[in-house]
Amino acid sequence: MKITIKILGLVVYGIGLFMDNAVEAATSKSDQDFIWTPESVLQVRQIEDVSVSPNGKQVLFVAGEVDTTNNEFKFRIYAANADGTGRIELTSPEKSPPEPQWSPDGSFIAFRSGRSGKDNLWLASPDGGTVRQLTEVETGINDFKWSPDGKSIAFTALDDQKPEGKSAKNNEPRVMDEGTKMTCLYVAGMDSDPEGKYRVRKLAGGNFSVSSFDWSPNHQNIVFEHESTPGPDAWRSAKISVVQVNSGVVRGFAHSGAAEYNPLWSPDGKWIAFIKTESPPTRLDRCRVCLISADGRKQRRLAETYDNFSFSADLAGWSADSRRIYFTEARGTIVQLGALPLNGPPQIIAQPTGVLSGMTLNASRSNFGFVFETCDQAPEAFVSDCNDFKPAQISWVNTNLPAVPPTEVIHWQSTGGLKIEGLLTYPSNYQKGKRYPLIVIAHGGPRALFLQNYIGSVSFMPIAAFAEHGYAILQPNIRGSSGYGNDFRAADRGDWGGGDFQDILSGVNYLVQQGIADNNRVGLAGWSYGGYMAAWAVTQTKRFRAVVAGGLACDLLSHRFTSAMPSWTSDYFGDVFKNRKAYLIHSPISYVEGTTTPTLILQGENDPLMPVSQAYEFYDALKEQGCPVKMVVYPRSGHYPSEPKSILDVMNRDLEWFDQYENPL
Numbered sequence: 260m261k262i263t264i265k266i267l268g269l270v271v272y273g274i275g276l277f278m279d280n281a282v283e284a285a286t287s288k289s290d291q292d293f294i295w296t297p298e299s300v301l302q303v304r305q306i307e308d309v310s311v312s313p314n315g316k317q318v319l320f321v322a323g324e325v326d327t328t329n330n331e332f333k334f335r336i337y338a339a340n341a342d343g344t345g346r347i348e349l350t351s352p353e354k355s356p357p358e359p360q361w362s363p364d365g366s367f368i369a370f371r372s373g374r375s376g377k378d379n380l381w382l383a384s385p386d387g388g389t390v391r392q393l394t395e396v397e398t399g400i401n402d403f404k405w406s407p408d409g410k411s412i413a414f415t416a417l418d419d420q421k422p423e424g425k426s427a428k429n430n431e432p433r434v435m436d437e438g439t440k441m442t443c444l445y446v447a448g449m450d451s452d453p454e455g456k457y458r459v460r461k462l463a464g465g466n467f468s469v470s471s472f473d474w475s476p477n478h479q480n481i482v483f484e485h486e487s488t489p490g491p492d493a494w495r496s497a498k499i500s501v502v503q504v505n506s507g508v509v510r511g512f513a514h515s516g517a518a519e520y521n522p523l524w525s526p527d528g529k530w531i532a533f534i535k536t537e538s539p540p541t542r543l544d545r546c547r548v549c550l551i552s553a554d555g556r557k558q559r560r561l562a563e564t565y566d567n568f569s570f571s572a573d574l575a576g577w578s579a580d581s582r583r584i585y586f587t588e589a590r591g592t593i594v595q596l597g598a599l600p601l602n603g604p605p606q607i608i609a610q611p612t613g614v615l616s617g618m619t620l621n622a623s624r625s626n627f628g629f630v631f632e633t634c635d636q637a638p639e640a641f642v643s644d645c646n647d648f649k650p651a652q653i654s655w656v657n658t659n660l661p662a663v664p665p666t667e668v669i670h671w672q673s674t675g676g677l678k679i680e681g682l683l684t685y686p687s688n689y690q691k692g693k694r695y696p697l698i699v700i701a702h703g704g705p706r707a708l709f710l711q712n713y714i715g716s717v718s719f720m721p722i723a724a725f726a727e728h729g730y731a732i733l734q735p736n737i738r739g740s741s742g743y744g745n746d747f748r749a750a751d752r753g754d755w756g757g758g759d760f761q762d763i764l765s766g767v768n769y770l771v772q773q774g775i776a777d778n779n780r781v782g783l784a785g786w787s788y789g790g791y792m793a794a795w796a797v798t799q800t801k802r803f804r805a806v807v808a809g810g811l812a813c814d815l816l817s818h819r820f821t822s823a824m825p826s827w828t829s830d831y832f833g834d835v836f837k838n839r840k841a842y843l844i845h846s847p848i849s850y851v852e853g854t855t856t857p858t859l860i861l862q863g864e865n866d867p868l869m870p871v872s873q874a875y876e877f878y879d880a881l882k883e884q885g886c887p888v889k890m891v892v893y894p895r896s897g898h899y900p901s902e903p904k905s906i907l908d909v910m911n912r913d914l915e916w917f918d919q920y921e922n923p924l
Contacts, residue, residue: 293661295715295723297910301325301903303716304656308358309628309640311621313365316341317385318628318653320640321356325903332903336370338385341642343653347387363409363622369393371400380412380447393457394447401442406478413446413481415469441468444483446504463502463509468493473524479504482512482522482531491824491868494518495540499533512555521574526624527581529553534568541830542706543749548574548584548599561599565590569748570706571741578645579624587618589742591680592668592711596648609648614710632713634666663715664726671769674761681735681766682709686726695731696780696922697770699763703787705739706748719809719899720784721910728914729922731775737762752831755845756795764802782921784913786810787869787898794877797858798850805920807913809861810869810898813877815842823867851880857887859916861909863896
């Protein structure tokens with residue numbers, strides 16, 4: 260997700276983050292021998308979990324890197340002063356993000372680690388001293404939060420009780436939908452027994468599955484979100500309840516026909532903020548941030564945000580005075596920081612030319628911690644005062660990377676006069692007036708979107724490497740995308756492959772008219788909904804010289820009954836029994852006869868969202884047509900491959916496929 264726009268006078272220390280014209284960015288590499296390849300893309304380090312100490316003087320952040328020897332990603336926790344000096348490594352490399360959190364008094368750091376087997380909670384001192392294990396949960400820990408008094412940590416984990424009469428062995432018969440393990444809420448005390456063990460108590464869960472949660476300021480209660488069952492579609496049943504920590508008594512709070520989730524308690528203890536969909540919930544709802552009083556008697560909605568708090572938005576936390584709630588939300592190709600007051604319209608704090616992500620508040624609610632990146636600046640950790648937003652860079656782990664080819668925001672007109680926005684990355688050593696082969700990338704969702712992320716970062720579609728091979732790359736935010744308001748996001752309801760596909764074709768036409776793209780050398784790639792769009796394209800037109808379809812859906816009717824996320828189609832096409840025809844006419848498999856476009860299919864073997872059967876069905880159908888087609892299945896992979904070698908294989912195959920059919924040397 261990735262690119263460039265204009266800033267409201269935001270000051271950033273350390274590097275020049277905000278450029279008015281991306282095309283004027285440096286195009287010469289700092290190292291003339293460096294070439295952007297899939298292998299070099301894997302060397303860009305991930306940054307996440309930026310957390311400021313309660314007193315604002317120190318900062319934690321996590322850097323992820325590839326361990327090629329063991330074929331896995333490793334994550335290290337670093338601590339630094341608020342000005343970026345004095346950086347030290349706190350832990351040995353972890354196999355999963357450790358998500359470090361400061362204790363309320365700043366004397367300890369809690370983090371997740373799988374060094375003893377499953378992910379459990381560990382404690383470390385900020386100076387890099389002794390590290391000790393806090394919990395021994397056999398199923399592994401998910402999320403966790405310190406209590407406001409620092410005497411306990413609440414966490415979620417799968418229920419550790421084996422269901423009676425059900426076998427846990429993979430080689431024995433199992434009954435579908437029986438013995439499903441729920442995620443439960445637990446609390447661990449900070450006082451150990453004589454044997455050095457820490458007491459852990461189960462607070463809630465078992466007959467429902469717990470997800471997000473938050474402590475009350477007086478640490479006597481925990482508000483939590485829960486669903487009737489786990490799984491990709493569980494969010495539709497999300498409700499909010501409160502559990503009393505000492506007694507374990509649970510009482511329902513927000514239980515309507517809508518989905519209610521992500522509860523956050525106000526610092527003064529009077530209100531709980533949460534996000535609420537329409538009723539019944541769908542992916543196309545206008546969501547609102549709502550408040551419910553601590554006694555559960557009063558409830559009201561706050562003002563609407565620009566993108567109706569959709570897929571692109573997130574709550575960051577309450578202000579210290581309990582008068583407003585900070586949030587981040589996409590606006591076009593950027594991510595803005597705003598605040599929702601208890602009364603009145605949203606207040607925009609910052610609209611930087613780039614992407615703010617992972618926004619956190621420290622315990623005193625005086626400082627933000629976050630990751631920032633642009634199309635040509637790699638992600639780094641930043642902090643800022645909440646009352647005067649002036650980001651200061653505190654990590655420099657990606658600063659020695661050579662320049663990437665420039666990217667800019669472009670606009671064009673599509674069917675019905677609809678204005679479409681996209682990101683155009685120019686090929687390396689671009690010469691104005693010369694036409695280049697074009698690769699169009701379709702995003703997932705369809706309510707996802709392309710943002711101004713760093714084009715050299717790890718991706719299943721390696722943009723920097725494509726540009727190095729002489730391609731121009733278009734990332735269009737077609738109708739159905741988030742970031743442009745609810746009407747735009749719902750514009751593809753019941754119309755997959757219609758207006759959204761025209762948005763892609765009109766974008767290609769625009770770049771041909773501008774003298775940038777070679778009309779005879781255009782390729783298309785996508786994953787998930789982007790994979791569906793790629794499959795749709797080869798059955799509708801011969802415009803594309805080559806196509807890469809990852810994690811695709813080709814038969815919406817069979818997908819509805821084989822996917823772990825059946826609402827993905829029903830939210831757009833309605834009841835499958837009443838609207839069976841709509842599912843059929845919007846399925847690529849219905850038009851596969853005569854398809855000739857060379858197609859590369861990439862698929863995770865254990866994908867619960869886009870079952871591997873969809874990929875096999877499309878592969879066999881194309882093969883029967885005599886169409887040039889290749890299918891690659893990645894073992895141990897879900898919806899997206901997660902192992903470095905698999906990701907590298909995907910990127911290299913992308914390049915090889917387009918080089919073979921679209922841009923042969």
